[in-house]
Amino acid sequence: MSILEPTAPVEAESLFRRNMAAFMENRLAFGSAIVVVLFVLMAVFAPWIAPNDPYATNLFFRLQPPVWMEGGDWAYPLGADSLGRCILSRIIYGARISIFIGAAVIIVATSIGILAGLAAGYLRGWVDVVISRLVDILLGFPYLIFAIGLMAMMGPGLGNIILALAYKEWVIPCRVVRGETLATRELEYVEAARALGASGRHIMLREILPNILSPVIVVATIRMAHVIILEASLSFLGLGVQPPTASWGAMVADGRAFILVSWWVSTFPGLAILLLVLAINVASQGLRDAFDPRFTE
Amino acid sequence: MSADILLEVRGLRTVFDTRAGQVCAVDGVDVTVNRGECLGIVGESGSGKSVTFASVMGLVRVPGRIEAGEIVFDGIDLRKLSAKKMQAMRGRDIAMTMQDALTALNPALTVGEQLAEMLAAHADDLPPGRMARRAAIRARAIEMLTRVGIPSAGERLGQYPHEFSGGMRQRIMIALALAAKPRLLIADEPTTALDVTIQAQVLELISALRAEFGMSVVLITHDLGVVAQHCDRVMVMYAGQVVEEGPTAQVIRQPRHPYTQGLLASIPRPARRGQPIRPIQGQVPELVNLPPQCRFLERCPLADDACRHPIDMRPAGPERRARCIRITTPDIEKGLSHDI
Numbered sequence: 001m002s003i004l005e006p007t008a009p010v011e012a013e014s015l016f017r018r019n020m021a022a023f024m025e026n027r028l029a030f031g032s033a034i035v036v037v038l039f040v041l042m043a044v045f046a047p048w049i050a051p052n053d054p055y056a057t058n059l060f061f062r063l064q065p066p067v068w069m070e071g072g073d074w075a076y077p078l079g080a081d082s083l084g085r086c087i088l089s090r091i092i093y094g095a096r097i098s099i100f101i102g103a104a105v106i107i108v109a110t111s112i113g114i115l116a117g118l119a120a121g122y123l124r125g126w127v128d129v130v131i132s133r134l135v136d137i138l139l140g141f142p143y144l145i146f147a148i149g150l151m152a153m154m155g156p157g158l159g160n161i162i163l164a165l166a167y168k169e170w171v172i173p174c175r176v177v178r179g180e181t182l183a184t185r186e187l188e189y190v191e192a193a194r195a196l197g198a199s200g201r202h203i204m205l206r207e208i209l210p211n212i213l214s215p216v217i218v219v220a221t222i223r224m225a226h227v228i229i230l231e232a233s234l235s236f237l238g239l240g241v242q243p244p245t246a247s248w249g250a251m252v253a254d255g256r257a258f259i260l261v262s263w264w265v266s267t268f269p270g271l272a273i274l275l276l277v278l279a280i281n282v283a284s285q286g287l288r289d290a291f292d293p294r295f296t297e
Numbered sequence: 298m299s300a301d302i303l304l305e306v307r308g309l310r311t312v313f314d315t316r317a318g319q320v321c322a323v324d325g326v327d328v329t330v331n332r333g334e335c336l337g338i339v340g341e342s343g344s345g346k347s348v349t350f351a352s353v354m355g356l357v358r359v360p361g362r363i364e365a366g367e368i369v370f371d372g373i374d375l376r377k378l379s380a381k382k383m384q385a386m387r388g389r390d391i392a393m394t395m396q397d398a399l400t401a402l403n404p405a406l407t408v409g410e411q412l413a414e415m416l417a418a419h420a421d422d423l424p425p426g427r428m429a430r431r432a433a434i435r436a437r438a439i440e441m442l443t444r445v446g447i448p449s450a451g452e453r454l455g456q457y458p459h460e461f462s463g464g465m466r467q468r469i470m471i472a473l474a475l476a477a478k479p480r481l482l483i484a485d486e487p488t489t490a491l492d493v494t495i496q497a498q499v500l501e502l503i504s505a506l507r508a509e510f511g512m513s514v515v516l517i518t519h520d521l522g523v524v525a526q527h528c529d530r531v532m533v534m535y536a537g538q539v540v541e542e543g544p545t546a547q548v549i550r551q552p553r554h555p556y557t558q559g560l561l562a563s564i565p566r567p568a569r570r571g572q573p574i575r576p577i578q579g580q581v582p583e584l585v586n587l588p589p590q591c592r593f594l595e596r597c598p599l600a601d602d603a604c605r606h607p608i609d610m611r612p613a614g615p616e617r618r619a620r621c622i623r624i625t626t627p628d629i630e631k632g633l634s635h636d637i
Contacts (some may be wrong), residue, residue, distance in 0.1 A: 043318075108478070186402040188397050188401045189401050189404070190398060191356070192395040192473075194356055195387060195388075195395065196387060196388040196415060196473060197384055197386070197477075198384075198418070199384060199418075200554055202418070205412065206403070206406065207403050210403070210405035210406060211404060211405045213405075
């Protein structure tokens with residue numbers, strides 16, 4: 001990465017690496033991070049892991065119970081839904097949607113938020129006024145209703161979900177970045193960079209940004225859990241990805257009608273949402289503890 | 298005027314608008330820096346020495362602004378330059394090192410990255426081609442670090458600022474400032490955060506590099522000892538004004554202004570062992586709504602009603618000027634020619 005690779009090994013240790021070491025020591029958070037990684041691997045390798053085709057319907061196995069219940073079959077370990085599709089396979093494929101949308105929204109929103117926050121916090125003046133008021137206005141809308149409105153306007157679809165969620169999500173990193181930028185721009189090394197002829201762009205991207213990245217990473221991971229829930233909510237309401245694409249929220253919705261007789265149809269995708277969101281939350285708490293000096297003893 | 302003048306500041310007035318009123322941090326300051334010379338700026342905290350040179354660098358920001366004066370650097374009126382052109386001059390023609398070396402380096406980037414960016418931005422004699430350019434930048438970064446006295450520079454390029462000691466960081470700051478070979482280096486209290494042995498090394502380094510690069514240096518400090526050893530000329534500032542200026546040896550041997558005399562008298566010296574140190578009584582006046590009179594009046598042992606009007610700089614010997622009406626009065630001269 002650097003054009004200045006040291007000629008001999010030196011014990012260069014960045015703040016980031018030290019923080020990561022602290023994170024590893026937190027067993028609960030580290031375990032949760034492993035769970036998140038497992039979910040990601042599951043999503044990536046879905047075609048090799050899934051026991052069945054998630055789209056193959058088989059009406060003979062309609063509402064088949066999970067394997068440990070009476071009438072269960074190893075062919076469908078977690079049972080089958082109302083169209084006789086393998087629930088486990090659909091959960092494995094559904095992880096792709098949740099994680100992809102969660103990651104995509106966070107990447108888009110964080111990128112926009114970083115640029116807007118840096119501009120507002122460093123340039124101040126009218127730029128700050130415009131961006132900050134826009135943030136205030138967007139914060140005034142209830143998130144889900146805003147997203148529902150956008151989805152209704154744009155129609156369902158993967159790209160549209162990402163847009164509908166990123167449309168408001170960027171204000172969260174933006175506020176964090178703006179606040180940190182306001183504090184950092186007054187520091188001596190930023191002034192020193194100015195005194196040596198650094199341009200505004202250089203100061204924002206090279207002097208300020210690397211120094212405020214830790215809280216941004218923490219916020220991004222915390223928010224990813226929220227975004228996954230929001231995507232599930234949209235899919236539950238039928239505004240998410242198009243059926244028959246497997247999505248956890250849509251699967252919960254599918255099982256709603258049979259919840260009293262075939263509880264497994266809704267419950268397992270619900271548990272998947274719970275487990276992934278919980279793991280991300282615990283891991284991000286651990287990240288925050290490790291990265292935020294206010295939480296370190 | 299003469300071709301020997303590199304920087305000329307005339308009637309600089311920099312104010313800060315605060316709720317308590319307008320603070321005039323720099324009030325009618327004239328500075329002349331000749332080519333190749335080292336000018337010392339001495340004064341207490343709040344005397345306006347840093348703000349004067351922040352104004353020269355175009356680094357004064359809201360709520361501060363330059364109200365009047367002209368700043369001419371090598372024939373260019375810096376106040377008339379666009380922000381972009383001024384930015385291009387900073388670092389390349391005039392570089393400034395900041396007071397606190399411990400916090401003046403970006404903690405998130407390695408020293409090598411910071412030097413490389415400085416070189417990439419300002420050096421225009423780099424070879425074409427990506428790899429050749431990188432190699433040249435790296436070589437020059439090592440050269441700069443070696444020049445400022447950092448051993449095994451090649452290895453230390455990959456280290457972060459927190460892995461260096463205070464003196465080393467100050468050296469890195471100087472290497473950064475000198476990377477583009479500026480014609481004027483403004484060193485704002487380069488030794489304040491360092492211990493005494495390191496102070497001497499850093500100042501020696503600045504002197505050596507000044508001779509080598511043929512640049513001018515402005516050394517901002519509150520340590521008269523530093524000025525005595527390293528500066529050709531000295532300017533003493535008090536409450537936003539220059540109160541005395543002249544060749545260092547003369548000013549220190551025969552200070553004309555009561556404030557300079559007070560400063561010198563308040564330095565502990567072995568020769569005056571057993572005698573009490575004589576600090577200047579009182580405090581620097583607040584710079585809001587100053588009355589039109591000598592600013593040192595409240596603390597001056599010689600003050601009387603004649604001092605209750607604005608005092609101008611006046612000649613005080615060859616190449617010397619001071620802002621005191623007492624300079625020409627012979628008996629004062631006698632009364633003050635004490636043991637300095």
